[in-house]
Amino acid sequence: MRGSAPPSTDVLVVGAGPVGLTLAVDLGRRGVRCTLVEQKAAPEFLPKMERCNARTMEIFRRMGLADRIRAAGLPADVPMDVYIILAMNEPPLLRLEYPSVAEARAQIAACNDGSMPLEPYQLISQYTIEPLLKLEAERLPSVTVRYGCEFLSLSQDDDGAVATVRGADGSAHEIRARYLVGCDGGGSGVRRQLGIQLHGQGNLLRFHQALYRCPSLYDRIPIGDGPGRGRHYHVADDRATFLIMQDSTRHWTLHAVVDRAEDMAAQFERTIGVPVDYEMLYVGAWKQNLLLADRYREGRVFLAGDSAHLMIPTGGLGMNTGVGDAIDLSWKLHATLQGWGGPNLLDSYEIERRQVGDRNVGASRYASLGRRAWRGQYRPDIREDTAAGRSTRDALVRTADVEQRKTNEMIGAELGYRYVGSPVIAEEPGGPEHLYREYVPTTWPGARLPHVWLDDRTPLHDRIGDGFTLLRLGRTSVDSSGLERAMRASGAPFHVSVVDDAAPRDVYGYDLIMVRPDLHVVWRGNAGPAEPESLAALVTGNSLPRTCERK
Ligand SMILES: Cc1cc2nc3c(=O)[nH]c(=O)nc-3n(C[C@H](O)[C@H](O)[C@H](O)COP(=O)(O)OP(=O)(O)OC[C@H]3O[C@@H](n4cnc5c(N)ncnc54)[C@H](O)[C@@H]3O)c2cc1C
Numbered sequence: 001m002r003g004s005a006p007p008s009t010d011v012l013v014v015g016a017g018p019v020g021l022t023l024a025v026d027l028g029r030r031g032v033r034c035t036l037v038e039q040k041a042a043p044e045f046l047p048k049m050e051r052c053n054a055r056t057m058e059i060f061r062r063m064g065l066a067d068r069i070r071a072a073g074l075p076a077d078v079p080m081d082v083y084i085i086l087a088m089n090e091p092p093l094l095r096l097e098y099p100s101v102a103e104a105r106a107q108i109a110a111c112n113d114g115s116m117p118l119e120p121y122q123l124i125s126q127y128t129i130e131p132l133l134k135l136e137a138e139r140l141p142s143v144t145v146r147y148g149c150e151f152l153s154l155s156q157d158d159d160g161a162v163a164t165v166r167g168a169d170g171s172a173h174e175i176r177a178r179y180l181v182g183c184d185g186g187g188s189g190v191r192r193q194l195g196i197q198l199h200g201q202g203n204l205l206r207f208h209q210a211l212y213r214c215p216s217l218y219d220r221i222p223i224g225d226g227p228g229r230g231r232h233y234h235v236a237d238d239r240a241t242f243l244i245m246q247d248s249t250r251h252w253t254l255h256a257v258v259d260r261a262e263d264m265a266a267q268f269e270r271t272i273g274v275p276v277d278y279e280m281l282y283v284g285a286w287k288q289n290l291l292l293a294d295r296y297r298e299g300r301v302f303l304a305g306d307s308a309h310l311m312i313p314t315g316g317l318g319m320n321t322g323v324g325d326a327i328d329l330s331w332k333l334h335a336t337l338q339g340w341g342g343p344n345l346l347d348s349y350e351i352e353r354r355q356v357g358d359r360n361v362g363a364s365r366y367a368s369l370g371r372r373a374w375r376g377q378y379r380p381d382i383r384e385d386t387a388a389g390r391s392t393r394d395a396l397v398r399t400a401d402v403e404q405r406k407t408n409e410m411i412g413a414e415l416g417y418r419y420v421g422s423p424v425i426a427e428e429p430g431g432p433e434h435l436y437r438e439y440v441p442t443t444w445p446g447a448r449l450p451h452v453w454l455d456d457r458t459p460l461h462d463r464i465g466d467g468f469t470l471l472r473l474g475r476t477s478v479d480s481s482g483l484e485r486a487m488r489a490s491g492a493p494f495h496v497s498v499v500d501d502a503a504p505r506d507v508y509g510y511d512l513i514m515v516r517p518d519l520h521v522v523w524r525g526n527a528g529p530a531e532p533e534s535l536a537a538l539v540t541g542n543s544l545p546r547t548c549e550r551k
Pocket residue numbers: 014015016017018019020037038039040047048049050051052126149150151152183184185186188189209286304305306307313316317318319320321322
């Protein structure tokens with residue numbers, strides 16, 4: 001863009017799905033000039049994701065959005081159980097119990113060993129969260145939101161990127177930005193313009209999905225003796241059918257491998273098993289993919305969300321991974337635009353987030369193979385009141401009791417990811433293994449800071465600001481003045497939080513811990529670092545990566 005008009009925005013975000021909207025809101029919160037373009041005229045009432053996991057809710061809490069998202073989403077007392085059924089009017093084959101948000105909150109309140117997230121999950125449908133985030137983005141003075149604006153093509157040079165877009169009136173024009181982020185979903189035009197390939201397994205299975213308005217179903221779910229309320233009902237059939245309650249409890253989606261869209265009405269009725277009044281609002285098709293982009297960046301253009309990784313919804317990691325991308329990139333763009341962020345900061349985005357994308361594609365494969373394993377036990381005699389029928393049911397339930405849990409119990413994938421090999425984290429050699437199913441709290445550099453309650457029952461997470469935070473723990477007398485001076489001299493927003501309470505020191509295991517705005521630990525020690533200036537340069541992206549030995 002040398003010699004051309006100055007950029008009209010600092011960051012151009014293409015695509016207002018949950019990831020682009022989260023990125024725009026977080027940039028706007030930081031005061032970054034940002035433009036969000038979306039090809040649709042308005043958010044659509046179409047089903048897709050419905051579960052924000054615990055880590056995403058921690059992120060939304062830091063953005064000041066968690067309470068609003070909960071108020072718009074599924075009420076806190078609604079059960080989150082998962083059922084395996086023949087039909088809803090028959091006793092369930094298997095019930096897997098999961099806490100409602102209210103119950104999960106009570107569990108979190110009673111626990112202070114760092115093993116639980118600060119926020120429980122939240123069920124909120126994509127068609128509810130998108131308008132909520134759009135309103136929030138529009139409220140922020142540095143954010144311009146343009147629906148009905150389609151991204152067509154881009155070019156870039158050393159100073160920025162120029163996107164050609166088509167506005168609502170049909171005319172094409174250019175938007176100049178210092179950085180551009182493609183949050184434009186699985187078919188990403190930004191990714192195609194950059195020539196970045198997706199690799200992995202595509203088009204694994206094709207489902208039909210339908211959305212139904214059925215206001216009476218939740219109150220009169222006919223399962224067994226009890227109310228049988230839950231969020232997912234997997235039908236043990238040969239069509240991989242599953243029914244999902246949406247956030248209002250008045251809307252439901254059904255997914256099934258059927259030949260024709262029209263079949264989805266009969267499939268819904270078969271699944272419910274008793275007559276209910278309903279309206280089928282939408283039928284569409286979607287395909288299972290396990291794909292990862294070769295690169296997340298080309299020059300000044302980045303990919304985030306489904307444009308960079310496509311997962312099978314089993315395990316609910318798709319949007320949640322994308323929200324993680326957005327908040328990793330947001331503060332790094334802000335830091336770079338402010339001038340204190342060095343080149344390694346933006347370089348670290350792909351290094352940190354592509355490994356999470358890769359791992360979560362793997363977690364999603366693991367979960368979907370589990371689903372396939374129990375579905376593989378289906379036999380046509382499953383409904384028969386015969387020894388053979390009973391044996392089929394028993395075998396399916398035994399397998400499902402193990403394999404279905406893979407989908408619903410991936411706390412390690414959600415909370416336990418740790419950035420390895422990042423040029424902006426003071427790495428320690430080794431480190432705990434990444435586990436999908438288990439979360440073991442750790443402050444190993446690169447990990448998310450575990451949640452711990454303080455003596456006054458406020459969470460330590462809330463003490464972490466929008467810049468770097470040095471935690472001085474457990475009444476330590478260690479001298480950290482060198483590090484404090486070096487961090488202040490770096491120009492990065494930085495503050496010291498003295499935490500005398502015993503619990504954080506016990507859980508975290510160190511006297512000094514430095515955390516960045518996204519809650520990931522960048523350094524820890526029991527004495528100040530030997531070379532504080534080098535450490536400050538490292539974490540702000542201004543030096544080459546190196547291993548800082550722990551004290
Ligand atoms: C059935 C189903 C259930 C799911 N359940 C979950 C779940 O429970 N939890 C979870 O985390 N994930 C879930 N997912 C995955 C989740 O829906 C996606 O990962 C998520 O929508 C990705 O968000 P995104 O913002 O990256 O992309 P998208 O939601 O695809 O949004 C991309 C946006 O970009 C816009 N766009 C595209 N091209 C252009 C262009 N040229 N110009 C301007 N705008 C453009 C699109 O219109 C769209 O609004 C589910 C997916 C499916 C199919």
